[in-house]
Amino acid sequence: xxxxxxxVAMLLAAQTAQAQSLVFGAGYSDFSDSAxxxxxxxxxxxxxxxxxxxxxxxxxxxxxxxxxxxxxxxVGIGLIGFYTFADRWFVExxxxxxxxxxxxxxxxxxxxxxIRSLLGLGYTLESGNKVSFAITHKSNASTNSDNPGVNSxxxxxxxxx
Numbered sequence: 660x661x662x663x664x665x666x667v668a669m670l671l672a673a674q675t676a677q678a679q680s681l682v683f684g685a686g687y688s689d690f691s692d693s694a695x696x697x698x699x700x701x702x703x704x705x706x707x708x709x710x711x712x713x714x715x716x717x718x719x720x721x722x723x724x725x726x727x728x729x730x731x732x733x734v735g736i737g738l739i740g741f742y743t744f745a746d747r748w749f750v751e752x753x754x755x756x757x758x759x760x761x762x763x764x765x766x767x768x769x770x771x772x773x774i775r776s777l778l779g780l781g782y783t784l785e786s787g788n789k790v791s792f793a794i795t796h797k798s799n800a801s802t803n804s805d806n807p808g809v810n811s812x813x814x815x816x817x818x819x820x
Contacts, residue, residue: 679707680706688811691810704724706817719739721736723735723775735757735773750778768808769799769806776797777794789816
């Protein structure tokens with residue numbers, strides 16, 4: 660009997676725990692350098708199950724791949740935080756240091772090491788999936804002498820699994 664109660668409790672806990680997700684995004688990037696070419700941008704992000712959950716706040720880790728129409732690529736890994744408010748609404752923030760490769764010399768960000776920061780506002784659908792609008796910024800945090808940066812605006816769909 661004790662094993663059955665423990666098993667049922669574990670199954671219920673697993674079903675109520677927040678799932679991991681894939682986040683698909685599309686938007687536009689604005690490079691700070693006036694000689695750079697602004698581009699359409701696409702992103703794919705993996706968000707793991709939270710390692711910390713409080714009443715309204717959760718923290719997890721994840722990875723992101725960003726590619727734009729000039730073949731500029733950023734791959735990053737880092738921390739993600741969610742704050743839920745007003746029933747289904749949430750604010751998301753993340754910091755993901757990583758590797759950047761410019762597809763065009765005009766879109767050079769000053770080095771291969773770039774940090775992507777994100778601030779987003781979203782809504783959780785009845786299915787558990789989410790939609791959000793996010794602003795990102797990539798820069799090398801002045802670790803190189805040249806640090807022009809790039810800002811992006813993205814519409815995103817969070818698919819939970």
